[in-house]
Amino acid sequence: MNFIFAILAGLTVGAAFAAMTLRNLVHCALCLTVSLIGLALLYLQLGAEFAGFVQVLVYVGAVAILILFAVLLTRGGEAPVGRITNSLGAGLLVAAAVFGVLAWAIIGSSALKALPKETPQPALLVKAVGDKLMGEFVLPLQGIALLLTAALLGAVVIAMREKSSPAGVAVDSRSATRNP
Amino acid sequence: MTPLAAYLLVSALLFAIGFAGALTRRNSILVLVGVELMLNAANLNFLAFWRYGPNPEALTGVMFVLFAIAVAAAEAAVGLALIIAIYRHYCSSNVEDVATMKG
Known part of the structure; x- marks a missing residue:
């Protein structure tokens, strides 16, 4: 393993x-x-x-x-021209600091050491997942359905072609939604 | 090192790589890719804690991962639509070129 x-x-x-x-x-x-x-x-x-x-x-x-x-x-x-990154040193420094803190917390944690070393593999049945989704988690599931519908509509509206507006002038939302 | 700690270290490394990419890359699509990597690192954490945690039959980690994947998919769709709209407006997908509101 x-x-x-x-x-x-x-x-x-x-x-x-x-x-x-x-x-x-x-x-x-x-x-x-x-x-x-x-x-x-x-x-x-x-x-x-x-x-x-x-x-x-x-x-x-x-x-x-x-x-x-x-x-x-x-x-x-x-193929890009010029540099592909921006403020490389500062970004790498921040990311390395984040990784250092995370690794220090993981290695030094006493709560992780208190857990049992080897646990038996839990049997995950798809039926159990379905039961949970339709029972205990049915409200979050409906929320996710709503969120995905809203995201679908939002993505379509955002990516819809701007109607021949001059550059730098934002079109109002009514003219953007009129033609599908 | 326990298996749980190994999984957590891999997840932390993945998070740090995604974070570094999101901070340093100039192309906005790659910034979004970095955010996706960070979300996936969090998902790996959820599953590792579910597998090695005290109460696996409650399936909390798996449920959390399923919902997080759905939310991340919605985020990716809206984010890429925003990038395409910005590209159409500014003819550039470079995050530095979108500086109209810069003081």
């Missing part, structure tokens, strides 16, 4: 690092996809099969494609 975990962790972190450092945006999006697949495999390794498959379905299937579409629509696939 440890060997597999090391491979998956290396794959995930390495692909995430590549996604944040490569110059070409399409390469970045593809590396992000690899990193998300590695995360899904880590979820499977943890015994959360349903969450792993949802991760593949939503992230690898939808979000990665969405990001690729955005890259292509904004002509970001062309």
Whole structure:
């Protein structure tokens, strides 16, 4: 188990690092996809099969494609000129400080050491997930449905073509929503 | 090192990478990618605590991850729509070019 975990962790972190450092945006999006697949495999390794498959379905299937579409629509696939980063030193310093604090808290934590070292793999049945979703968590589920509908409508309205307004002048919302 | 601590360290590393990318990259799509990486690091934390925590049959971690994935998907859709709208307006997806309100 440890060997597999090391491979998956290396794959995930390495692909995430590549996604944040490569110059070409399409390469970045593809590396992000690899990193998300590695995360899904880590979820499977943890015994959360349903969450792993949802991760593949939503992230690898939808979000990665969405990001690729955005890259292509904004002509970001062309090779960038000039520097690709901005205030590199300060950003890296802040991120390293955050990681240092997190790692110090994880390694030095006494609450983590109090937990049992090896627990039996919990049997996660999809039926149990469905029962929970339809029983205890039915109100959050309805809230998520509402949120997704609102996000869908909002994304369509935001991305709708501005109606021949001169640059720098915002169109009012009525003219933006009139033609679908 | 316990397995839980190993998972938490991987998650912290992923969060730090996403954070560094969101802070330093100039392209707004990659800033969004960094935010997605941070959200995924949080999801990994939820599942690790569910697996090695004291009460796994309550399924709290899995439920939290499912809802977090749904919220993150909505965030990605709206964020990319905003980026495309800004690109159409300014003809640039560079975060430094969108500085109309800068004092």
